Each structure stands twice: as structure tokens, then as C-alpha cells.
Amino acid sequence: MKTIDQIAAELQGYDPQALRAADVNTFLERLVAPVTSTEEVGIFDALGRVLARDVVSPVSVPPHDNSAMDGYAFDGAQLQPGQPLVLRPVGSTAFAGAAWTGTVAAGECVKIMTGAIMPAGLDTVVPQEFTTAEPDGHIRIAPDVLRRGDNRRLLGEDLMQGRVALAKGELLAPAAIGLVASLGLKTVTVYRRVRVAYFSTGDEILSLGEPPREGAVYDSNRYTVFGLLTRLGVQVIDLGVVRDEPTLLEAAFRRAATEADAIITSGGVSVGEADHTRTMMKQLGDVAFWRIAMRPGRPMAVGRIRPELQAKSDPNALPSRVNSYQNGSIQSANGSSVLFGLPGNPVAVMVTFLAFVRPALLRMMGCTRGAPPLLRAVSTEAMRKKPGRTEYQRGLVTTAADGTLQVRTTGNQGSGVLSSMVQANGLIVLHHGQGNVAPGDMVDVMMFDGVI
Ligand SMILES: Nc1nc2c(c(=O)[nH]1)N[C@H]1C(S)=C(S)[C@@H](COP(=O)(O)OP(=O)(O)OC[C@H]3O[C@@H](n4cnc5c(N)ncnc54)[C@H](O)[C@@H]3O)O[C@H]1N2
Ligand code: MOO
Numbered sequence: 001m002k003t004i005d006q007i008a009a010e011l012q013g014y015d016p017q018a019l020r021a022a023d024v025n026t027f028l029e030r031l032v033a034p035v036t037s038t039e040e041v042g043i044f045d046a047l048g049r050v051l052a053r054d055v056v057s058p059v060s061v062p063p064h065d066n067s068a069m070d071g072y073a074f075d076g077a078q079l080q081p082g083q084p085l086v087l088r089p090v091g092s093t094a095f096a097g098a099a100w101t102g103t104v105a106a107g108e109c110v111k112i113m114t115g116a117i118m119p120a121g122l123d124t125v126v127p128q129e130f131t132t133a134e135p136d137g138h139i140r141i142a143p144d145v146l147r148r149g150d151n152r153r154l155l156g157e158d159l160m161q162g163r164v165a166l167a168k169g170e171l172l173a174p175a176a177i178g179l180v181a182s183l184g185l186k187t188v189t190v191y192r193r194v195r196v197a198y199f200s201t202g203d204e205i206l207s208l209g210e211p212p213r214e215g216a217v218y219d220s221n222r223y224t225v226f227g228l229l230t231r232l233g234v235q236v237i238d239l240g241v242v243r244d245e246p247t248l249l250e251a252a253f254r255r256a257a258t259e260a261d262a263i264i265t266s267g268g269v270s271v272g273e274a275d276h277t278r279t280m281m282k283q284l285g286d287v288a289f290w291r292i293a294m295r296p297g298r299p300m301a302v303g304r305i306r307p308e309l310q311a312k313s314d315p316n317a318l319p320s321r322v323n324s325y326q327n328g329s330i331q332s333a334n335g336s337s338v339l340f341g342l343p344g345n346p347v348a349v350m351v352t353f354l355a356f357v358r359p360a361l362l363r364m365m366g367c368t369r370g371a372p373p374l375l376r377a378v379s380t381e382a383m384r385k386k387p388g389r390t391e392y393q394r395g396l397v398t399t400a401a402d403g404t405l406q407v408r409t410t411g412n413q414g415s416g417v418l419s420s421m422v423q424a425n426g427l428i429v430l431h432h433g434q435g436n437v438a439p440g441d442m443v444d445v446m447m448f449d450g451v452i
Pocket of ligand 1: 221266342
């Protein structure tokens, strides 16, 4: 396991006082490792989990050539360009779920329903509505409406027996659990759920239920972080609001590091004087304090917290780490949890989560799929932007009358203003080297949908 300094030494041009947003992601890729324990879960419990083992098809899907339409199956070799084809239906109707028995000669066809096995020797289906009935009971297919092989689904065209149907690292979405079911499998092997503990810090932060007092604000960060984590599918451990007192902070960090794979805090990472949060992070772990060239979200602390160093001096303070969970399923064999010390401002918390913590946690969950592509939209307004930092503006993407995607900002962009975050459906990403944006310019947007 590499130390913060070792990772830093590997990154070219690493400057903790002026880190580029892209370098934060590179750093975190090296800091965070996927969990190793796995478990087998039923398919209903697999949604949102990450596959820990390839799913190999035990069968082919579909298991036989079959019809994609209600109509008539026939030998498509009889189709001639520019010619109609007249066929005589024979035998009973071929229904889905049972094999059709009988023989079909040239000039004959079989009435067939969607999903029914193709009768032997037949390779083409004409949909019912493409045919006209002749007075003698024959059906007539107009010239050039069909090609040989049309409307026939081939054995294994979705999944072939023995091949990898879903690869390890796949985040199981609704389509994926449906696909697993289509193979007849009731369970899958997934990585165990990642556990994330979080707490808010600051003496001015009120818990819900406390009476308002001058200079104090209600805690909102724990609730946005709860929402972001829950959507991601991790197990959340809420440690409340922790006052800026060394003993309380130490207890919170140690409990978090004992129970969780990752710790998220908000507040206390900038240069404020009353903050014991930074001191405690340094004391209990291997932590870097950054100023990131971005807005919002400039200060951030990242590293590992090691509770056992303190536990030696005070063995009764917390339950034993080893006994906390069965199966030895504590993630960090090395006895440390990854720390994401986010800035206190409510929008800075969300932006740093989306830009950095989310990809890092997905990696911890074992997910191998890359970040979703940014969407390109036309800015309907001018935006001031200084080159040399990444800016994230709250944006509302809409579809214009001509079908193009447009985006506008949602008002006050202050890093404490949550209402403009609520009105947004994405973050406009103004990249590091980018300058001012003029109306009509294309900009990148990181969409929230499906994310937050
Ligand atoms: N001299 C400097 N001052 C500041 C800098 C700097 O670089 N130099 N950075 C500014 C930036 S940017 C941010 S962001 C903040 C981050 O500071 P902290 O992480 O220490 O956060 P706090 O000071 O504790 O809080 C900042 C702000 O957010 C409110 N807050 C905090 N926690 C919560 C919560 N759980 N729910 C709702 N609101 C919360 C808090 O009341 C403050 O208003 O530092 C700047 N200063
Ligand atoms: O960058 Mo601070 O995180 O703007 O509010």
C-alpha cells in the first residue's frame, strides 16, 4: 500500500497547493483499491451491486431459431425479385412454447406466432399484415416486401452458451439483472457492499431538532451526502454532527475507521483557526491537504485514517475491529479507511463528491465501467471563466424547439447556495484551460440524472 507521499511522487507536476481537478482523479485511482470479499446474492438483491465474477451463459438465448412476428413461416429461397409469392398454409399453427411437427413442401407455409420455434427447413417469416388472403385459402405476399431470413431470430443471437454474458466489474442495472434471469440463473456473485461513514463538523452546525441560535445553521451536508451515497448503493453509516473538540473528533474518526471502508467529512479542511478537524486527520492518518484549482470546492483533504494507532493507547475506547464483522469482511486488511475530507460549503460538498468521491467509490465497489460521457449543449448565456481552474456551474439542460440541447445556469452560484443546485439537472464543466463562454458556445455538462 502506497503512502500519500509515494503516490504524490509518482505524479508529474504534483502541487498540493494548486492541484488540477483531473490530477485529483488520477491520485484517487492510486489511493483507492477495490474491495476483495464477495458474496452470492439472489437476483432481486443484485440491483446496483457489482459483479465479482464473470457470468458465463449456461444456455443459449434464444435457445432456438424462432419467429419475431405473428405471420407465416416459409422457405425464403422461393422469394424472387419483382415477383409476388403465393403460398398454401399447411398443418396447425406453430405456437410459442412447443415444437411444430410436420413437413412443409415448396409452395407451402405454416402459420406461426411470435416466439414459436421455426419449423425445420423454414427460415423466413412474413408478418400477417404483409399478406392478403386468396379466395382459395392461399396467402399472397406482394413483390419485394421481404428478404430471405427476415423476422427470424437466430439461436444464441442474444447470448451464446459458454460465452461471457456479463463481465466481472459490471454494475448491475435493470437490463443486466434481466439478462441474468434470461439465462435461468437465480443468483450472482457480487462484491460485498462498500461501507461509508460520514459526519459533519463545525460548532455552528445545528442538528435537526435543535432550536435555532444566532450564527448557527442547520446541517444540510449530511443529508445531501446521505442521498448521494444511497443512490450509489453503498451502505451508509451516519455519525451525526461532531463538534470541533479533539476528543469528540477523535472518537468519531476512530469509530468511522473501525466500521467503514471510507470516511466522508464536511467542513474544517480550510485554514480556519478553530478547526481541530485538520489536526485530528493528521494525527490519526496519512493525509494530504489540497487546494484544488477549481470552483467551488477548493480545499479538500484526502488520505487514510488508521484507528489502531490510537487504539493501542486506549484499547477500551471502541469495539475490536476484528470482531465487528463476520467473515473477516472488513475491507481494509491494512487497517485503514480512505478519507475524503470535503469542504464545508454545501455546494462544494456536492461538486467534490460528484467529481472525485463518486468515481473513487465506484472503483472501491469493484466497478470497471468508466465515467459516463459528458453531454454537449449550447450555452444560452455568457459565462465568465478564468483559465487555470476548473469551474462547475449549476445548469439546467433543456431541449430547444429544433431538438438541440441548450443549457442555462440556475441563478446564484455561491458555494453555499443549495437552491440553485436543486433547480439544476447537471453541472456545466468549464475545463481547466477554458476561458469565457459566449452565448451560442458549446459547453460540457455532467448530468445528474441517474446519478443524484
Ligand atoms: N483564508 C481562506 N479562507 C477560506 C478558503 C481559503 O482557501 N482561504 N477557502 C474557502 C473555501 S473555497 C471554502 S469551501 C471554505 C471551506 O472551509 P471548511 O472546509 O473549513 O468549512 P467550514 O469553514 O467549516 O464551512 C464553510 C461554510 O460551510 C458551512 N457549512 C459547513 N458545514 C455545513 C453543514 N454540515 N451544513 C450546512 N452548512 C455547512 C459553514 O457554516 C460555512 O459557512 O473555506 C473558505 N475559506
Ligand atoms: O470552493 Mo469553496 O469549496 O468555494 O466553497
